[in-house]
Amino acid sequence: MPTVVRLGGMARWDVIASALGASAVLLAGVGCGPKMTTVGVSGDGIPRDAWSRGVYEYNRNCAGCHGENGEGEDDAPPLIGEGAWPQTRDGRDMAFETAADAYAYVKENMPPMEAGELADGQYWVILHYLLKEHGRKLPAELSAENAAGVTLR
Numbered sequence: 001m002p003t004v005v006r007l008g009g010m011a012r013w014d015v016i017a018s019a020l021g022a023s024a025v026l027l028a029g030v031g032c033g034p035k036m037t038t039v040g041v042s043g044d045g046i047p048r049d050a051w052s053r054g055v056y057e058y059n060r061n062c063a064g065c066h067g068e069n070g071e072g073e074d075d076a077p078p079l080i081g082e083g084a085w086p087q088t089r090d091g092r093d094m095a096f097e098t099a100a101d102a103y104a105y106v107k108e109n110m111p112p113m114e115a116g117e118l119a120d121g122q123y124w125v126i127l128h129y130l131l132k133e134h135g136r137k138l139p140a141e142l143s144a145e146n147a148a149g150v151t152l153r
């Protein structure tokens with residue numbers, strides 16, 4: 001516990017509460033499974049853009065297999081750069097044309113043992129980050145409303 005300064009009544013509890021808040025945020029970032037959801041706001045209460053939230057969610061839920069920079073590893077195909085998002089691929093039964101297809105596939109299949117377990121918002125920001133890095137022109141925030149208009153090539 002941090003030193004509690006003698007400030008009297010309320011102020012002192014504010015100090016304790018913010019110290020507890022800070023450690024809860026730290027704990028939340030360590031070793032959590034993919035089920036946790038984000039609300040687009042970090043521990044300090046500052047809203048984060050789709051790209052930043054996507055980086056965070058990608059690293060927690062996908063990077064272990066697809067690589068830190070989406071370069072692909074072993075059986076997991078690349079998701080950024082050369083060879084990423086091919087229209088068809090052996091082992092995938094749907095074609096990738098737009099970001100809406102990417103979303104449908106990912107929600108249905110990824111992460112492999114926990115498919116569909118992330119919140120929709122997590123899948124969207126992950127795709128926002130991946131497709132942006134892959135060089136696609138995106139709306140301010142990729143979503144169900146605009147994904148069909150974003151082509152993958």
Ligand code: HEC
Binds near residue numbers: 062077091102106118
């Ligand atoms: C446990 C390892 C693992 C994790 C974690 C994982 N993937 Fe995958 N992913 C794979 C494998 C293996 C394939 C190839 C599946 C196949 O051949 O049917 C794949 C395929 C894909 C594809 C299809 C690529 C293509 O070109 O056909 C996408 C897109 C994808 N993953 C996105 C994600 C996203 C987004 C996440 C995080 C939410 C994620 N994956 C988490 C292993 C993983």
